Amino acid sequence: LAKTTQPISMDSYEGQEVNITCSHNNIATNDYITWYQQFPSQGPRFIIQGYKTKVTNEVASLFIPADRKSSTLSLPRVSLSDTAVYYCLVGDVSGGYNKLIFGAGTRLAVHP
Amino acid sequence: EAQVTQNPRYLITVTGKKLTVTCSQNMNHEYMSWYRQDPGLGLRQIYYSMNVEVTDKGDVPEGYKVSRKEKRNFPLILESPSPNQTSLYFCASRGQGDPYGYTFGSGTRLTVV
Numbered sequence: 001l002a003k004t005t006q007p008i009s010m011d012s013y014e015g016q017e018v019n020i021t022c023s024h025n026n027i028a029t030n031d032y033i034t035w036y037q038q039f040p041s042q043g044p045r046f047i048i049q050g051y052k053t054k055v056t057n058e059v060a061s062l063f064i065p066a067d068r069k070s071s072t073l074s075l076p077r078v079s080l081s082d083t084a085v086y087y088c089l090v091g092d093v094s095g096g097y098n099k100l101i102f103g104a105g106t107r108l109a110v111h112p
Numbered sequence: 113e114a115q116v117t118q119n120p121r122y123l124i125t126v127t128g129k130k131l132t133v134t135c136s137q138n139m140n141h142e143y144m145s146w147y148r149q150d151p152g153l154g155l156r157q158i159y160y161s162m163n164v165e166v167t168d169k170g171d172v173p174e175g176y177k178v179s180r181k182e183k184r185n186f187p188l189i190l191e192s193p194s195p196n197q198t199s200l201y202f203c204a205s206r207g208q209g210d211p212y213g214y215t216f217g218s219g220t221r222l223t224v225v
Contacts, residue, residue: 043204043217100155100157102147102154
């Protein structure tokens, strides 16, 4: 399972775009990249998942370069309620069991 | 509503008194897991199950037991709780072939005194 590296913390202000980059140099061919969000004392919540190029949903965008050794979660126009810990995970989700390995995550603080 | 339900949300118990934390999902998911979360250590997997009657150890299984007699339920059993099992516990599930990741429960905060 590929290990991921993310910044420990980030600060932003309401209305700004936030980009969190994750490094996964040893990503395997069948691995997908998945991001979760966790608020204090709540379970992690799936945000977005991708394999290559760009994925966008109502919450975020995920940018993955051609070599797939990194990915960037983009949160447009953050609000105070986006203050949370964001986890980047890589693993094979094509059908078989995959074990989630959570790193330390990135603690995002959004200020007024 | 599709969800993973854990009970209880909060529990304070004494050392050595057997307890069970229940987990139930209504999505017909094959895969279920238990995690514990501790400050500075992040989320660590305790046990997982790939289907009914199929379970295996995760990274920190010592002191825990699980069972998967029905597809929807995956209880976590602490036969003889100790203070070092004081933690925040999460149950999660995912469907086989579902590309959209795991659904987590709301958590159980356990304190062992």
